[in-house]
Amino acid sequence: MTTEALTPLWEVFIRPRNGLHHRHVGSLHAADSAMALQAARDVYTRRGEGNSIWVVRSADIAASDPSFAEPMFEPADDKIYRHPTFYDIPDEVGHM
Amino acid sequence: MYSQGLIGADSSTTESAEFLALFQARIDREEKIEPNDPMPEGYRRTLVRQIGQHAHSEIVGMLPEGNWITRAPSLRRKIALLAKVQDEGGHGLYLYSAAETLGVSREQMTEELLNGKAKYSSIFNYPTLTWADIGAIGWLVDGAAIMNQIPLCRCSYGPYARAMIRVCKEESFHQRQGYEIMMALARGSDELKELAQDALNRWWWPSLMMFGPHDSESTHSDQSMAWKIKRFSNDELRQKFITATVPQAEFIGLTVPDPNLRWNDETKLYEHSDIDWAEFKAVVAGNGRMNRDRIRDRNKAHDAGAWVREAALAHAAKRADRNAIAREAAE
Amino acid sequence: MRSAATSMEAAGFRAILELADDGLILGHRLSEWCGHAPTLEEDLALANMGLDLLGQARALYAHAGAIEGKGRSEDDLAFLRRERDYCNCLLVARPNGDFAVTMARQLYFSAFMEPYWHEIAAHSSDETLAGIAAKAEKEMAYHLRHSGEWVIRLGDGTDESAARMQAAIDELHRYTGEMFLASPARLEAIAAGLLPDPETVRAAWDQTIAMVFSAADLTVPDVRVPQTGGREGLHGEDMGHLLAELQFMQRAYPGQTW
Numbered sequence: 194m195t196t197e198a199l200t201p202l203w204e205v206f207i208r209p210r211n212g213l214h215h216r217h218v219g220s221l222h223a224a225d226s227a228m229a230l231q232a233a234r235d236v237y238t239r240r241g242e243g244n245s246i247w248v249v250r251s252a253d254i255a256a257s258d259p260s261f262a263e264p265m266f267e268p269a270d271d272k273i274y275r276h277p278t279f280y281d282i283p284d285e286v287g288h289m
Numbered sequence: 290m291y292s293q294g295l296i297g298a299d300s301s302t303t304e305s306a307e308f309l310a311l312f313q314a315r316i317d318r319e320e321k322i323e324p325n326d327p328m329p330e331g332y333r334r335t336l337v338r339q340i341g342q343h344a345h346s347e348i349v350g351m352l353p354e355g356n357w358i359t360r361a362p363s364l365r366r367k368i369a370l371l372a373k374v375q376d377e378g379g380h381g382l383y384l385y386s387a388a389e390t391l392g393v394s395r396e397q398m399t400e401e402l403l404n405g406k407a408k409y410s411s412i413f414n415y416p417t418l419t420w421a422d423i424g425a426i427g428w429l430v431d432g433a434a435i436m437n438q439i440p441l442c443r444c445s446y447g448p449y450a451r452a453m454i455r456v457c458k459e460e461s462f463h464q465r466q467g468y469e470i471m472m473a474l475a476r477g478s479d480e481l482k483e484l485a486q487d488a489l490n491r492w493w494w495p496s497l498m499m500f501g502p503h504d505s506e507s508t509h510s511d512q513s514m515a516w517k518i519k520r521f522s523n524d525e526l527r528q529k530f531i532t533a534t535v536p537q538a539e540f541i542g543l544t545v546p547d548p549n550l551r552w553n554d555e556t557k558l559y560e561h562s563d564i565d566w567a568e569f570k571a572v573v574a575g576n577g578r579m580n581r582d583r584i585r586d587r588n589k590a591h592d593a594g595a596w597v598r599e600a601a602l603a604h605a606a607k608r609a610d611r612n613a614i615a616r617e618a619a620e
Numbered sequence: 621m622r623s624a625a626t627s628m629e630a631a632g633f634r635a636i637l638e639l640a641d642d643g644l645i646l647g648h649r650l651s652e653w654c655g656h657a658p659t660l661e662e663d664l665a666l667a668n669m670g671l672d673l674l675g676q677a678r679a680l681y682a683h684a685g686a687i688e689g690k691g692r693s694e695d696d697l698a699f700l701r702r703e704r705d706y707c708n709c710l711l712v713a714r715p716n717g718d719f720a721v722t723m724a725r726q727l728y729f730s731a732f733m734e735p736y737w738h739e740i741a742a743h744s745s746d747e748t749l750a751g752i753a754a755k756a757e758k759e760m761a762y763h764l765r766h767s768g769e770w771v772i773r774l775g776d777g778t779d780e781s782a783a784r785m786q787a788a789i790d791e792l793h794r795y796t797g798e799m800f801l802a803s804p805a806r807l808e809a810i811a812a813g814l815l816p817d818p819e820t821v822r823a824a825w826d827q828t829i830a831m832v833f834s835a836a837d838l839t840v841p842d843v844r845v846p847q848t849g850g851r852e853g854l855h856g857e858d859m860g861h862l863l864a865e866l867q868f869m870q871r872a873y874p875g876q877t878w
Contacts, residue, residue, distance in 0.1 A: 197396050197595070198602055200659070202389060219452070220386040221661055222395060224601035224773075225608065231766055232661035235668050236379055240459070259325045351655035351663075358651045362869035362878040363695045364644075364678050368671060371651050375667035382660045420869055470878075477876050586656070594658025596784065597719045600777025607776065 202251040203229040205236075207243035215247050223248075300512040302331030316517050321447040324390040332516055333391055336446050339518065340388040345402045345409035347381035349583050353417040354426060362420060369466050370423060376463070380456045387448040403588050411569065412495050414577030421474050421481075421488035427467015429489075429496040429534065435464060436530045437500070440520035449518075468537065475541040482542075489538065490546040497561075498569045500527040531559045631808035633688045634707065635815055636749065637697070638806065638851060640680035641708035644698055645859075646729060647673030648866060649716055658719050665766060669726065672759040679752045699870040703863055704853035707803070711795040713850070713859050720774050720781070720788035726767035728792060731828040732799045732821060734760040739816035746814050768832045775836025782837065789833075790841045797846035799825075806851075 200222040206215035218237050223229035229248040238246070257265055273279050282289055302309070312329055315322070322328055354374045361367035385395045401407035412430055417423065438460070441453040474485035501507055501523040513519040521529075538545050549562040571577070650670030657663035681694035711729060716722045737760055740753035774785040800818045802810060809815040833840060849855070869878070 197400075198599070199394060199396055200598060200602060202386075219383055219455070220389070221382060222659065223661065224598075225605040227769055228601065228661075228773075231665065231769065234762075235665040236382060236661060239375075239379070239664075239668070256325065259323070260327065348655075348660070355655040358654055359648060359865040360868045362699075362873070362876075364674060364681075364698055366878055367651070368674050368678070371654060371667055371671055371674070374654050375664055375671075378655070378660055378663045378667070382664070385660070473878055478873070481873065481876060590656040590658075593656075594662075594719065596778065596780050597658035597662075597774070600774050600781030603781070604773040604777045 200224055203233070203248045204251050204254060205229075205233040206247040206249070207233075207237055208245040209243050211244065215245065218242070220251060300331040300335045300516075302329040304329050313515065316445050316515075319517075320445075321450065322445050323447045331512070332518075335513060335516070335518060336449065337388055337391050337393050339513075340384055340391075340449055341393070341398045341401070342408050342410075344381045344384035344388060344398065345407055346413065347377045347384060348402070349409045349413045349587065351377050351381075352583055352586055353413055353415070353579070354423060356417045357420060357423045360420065361423075366470065369462075373427070373463050373466055376459050379459070380452075383452040383455055384449075387446075387452040390448045399591065403584065403591055405575070405584055408573070410499060411572040411577060412499050413583060414572050414579045415491070415495055416579050418491075419484050419488060421471070421484035422492065424467050424470030424474060424485065425488035425492040427463055427465075428471050428537070429467070429492050430499065431460065431463040431467055432534060433496050433499045433530050435460065436526045436533075440526075443517075443520060445517035471543070472541050475543055485541075486543055489543050493546050494565065494568075495572075497527055497531070497564055498572075500524070500530065502566070502569075528558050531561065535559060628808065628812055629687055629689075631805040632746070632812070632814050633684050634805035635803070635809035636680055636684040636687065638707045638709075638803065640677050640684055640697070641706050642712050642729075642733075643673040643677035643680060645706070645708045645862065646712035646725075647671070647677060648862060649712065649714075649725075650722075652716055653722065662719075666722075669763050669766070672756075672763070676752065676756045676759070683748050683752065695870070699867050703855065703860055706855070706859070706863070707851050707853060708855075709795070709798045710847055710850040710856060711792065711798065713855060713862060714792060714795065715858050717788065717791070718784055719770075720784040721791065723767045723770040723774065724785070724788040724792050726763055727771050727832060728796050728829070729799075730760045730763035730767060731825050731832075732796075732818075734764050735821035735824040736816065736818065739820055743816060744814055745812065749814065764828070768828075771832050771838070772836040775833075775838045785836065786838055789838055793841050794843045794845070794847045797843070798848040798850060801848060801851070803851040 201224065202220055203223055203226075204220050205218050207218050208215045221229065221232050221236055223232050226248060230246055233246045233248050237243075304312075308327070309329060312327070312332070322332075351374050354370065354377070358367065358370050358374060361370050385398060388398060389395060398407065402409065417426070435457070438453055438457055442450055442457055444450045444453065471485050471488075474481045476482075504510060504522045504524045507523050510519060510522060514522070535545055535550065547562050549560065551560045552558075553560050572580070575581075647670045650666050650673065653663070653666040654670075655663065657666055677698065678694050681697040685692045685694065685697055711725060714721070714725055734757060737753040737757035741750050741757055744750040744753065771785060774781040776782070777785075800822055802818060806815060806818075810817050829840070832838075
């Protein structure tokens, strides 16, 4: 068994440039948030991948349960009236 | 840079036939499997083993090339090599992260590497004797790695596939870096050309071994192929590598060290001598020139860094306490 | 007039070489860590810092070579001088030691170079040099932050890390004074407006070090005899071994294209 204390795992989110969302790019280990930010910079932005970084402890992420995915997400599948193509508008009306 | 074919994973699994059929159907539909999805234990175990071996290979792979960073012959070469070896470290990190989504910690995987239980690519148990070895590794070893890694970008396990996409993107300069070194040597003085040829002679066969045993001998291939962890067989990838590499050697006037190498116009493949599988097995079993040195060096770095990791955790705990006290005081 | 201009060029060449050698030697030292750092994350961080410094050195050698006008390339200058002709400060050549020594060395150096590059970028009469400085200043700002955070964590971590951090400070502090001394070449470069007087950044350096040491609970040692001589090519015994590795290929296979 591992004897060494575990260094916390962090998830890293990078914004490639202004105007875009931060996007999950991977994870890393660091003892605290300041070091996690530096590590994220050193590991994940070596080729100019971004201009802003978020890090969050992996343990702090609440995730939906994949085994409950069907009740969670399938009910939205047939609500086609939420999409513009559900409504018939004659072509003559033009773009709407 | 990639490990050879998977060594010794147990893909046996105990789930019901119905569960396995449903899982296989998802794979067959090219659905990606994501971290908390239900998956057969054998699938999980195979991935942990393969991604772990792959990650270890990146980390151990830093050592033979790192051996020449301080002796690189020009500033341009020095910077390129440092950046390349740094990339290997990054790739190890991405891969450990991918394996961690399967419920195994980096610390556990590291411990298995350090105590000699975990495998890594045998290619790194050969020594880098001259500067030309750095060229040969970039050209041949990274070249073989690319053959292995590109199909892994489509692996059925999402986090592994995503890590591989990032790795492949970053590695695109590695092989060019190596070939450029070889080209410069091959076009240099007789003495330099000799260095290049000697390196090719020593790295050619171990590079071919990187693809793992012949398909007929490869015990884990069928299940891994069915689960789309693996997409091509060892021999298919090896042939692709030879076909791509031989003309590159010819272009710079180096000779592939195989008297039986011959293009077969009918099969459209190169025929080559038998690989020395006894050597392969010996190195995998721990009896290569550098096996002990590599593990010793990894242990040394790990042990020498223990107090640093402890200090970082201790400081984080102190800081958290201080913040808690400050919050209480403020309330 | 002609001889004055030539002498000025020689001084400028030499003064820029000092900066280039600092970058090369410290970059080389950091590259020695590659594959051996305390964590994987730190392995990447150390390589990044090494690459920054080696990149600075390349630009500075190329510029120095152009000023000298004898056709010496960056590699000629980096690899083919004798030990006594390297004019880096002693601090940057100090062996890596443990991680505390490496971080202390980086803190001391970057706390000096960040404001020094800033002054060069703002005031140098040499546009090329000012351009190199503007880029280097940002790189050093990151090195300062990174090494500062580590020095604080090690100083205020465990008993062992605190003892190691203090030992590193005790070992290296005596080498810091040399950064503030101006060699004859640098004095000429200062007079010509090429480089600022290192003394102009002393207050900033003192303040940075005081701030980090206070957070890290470290004590500035009493230095009776500061160590100097690097700018004149009087190095420690480690320097020869460093150069033996650095120069090995160029010496073993002279005149080749790599």
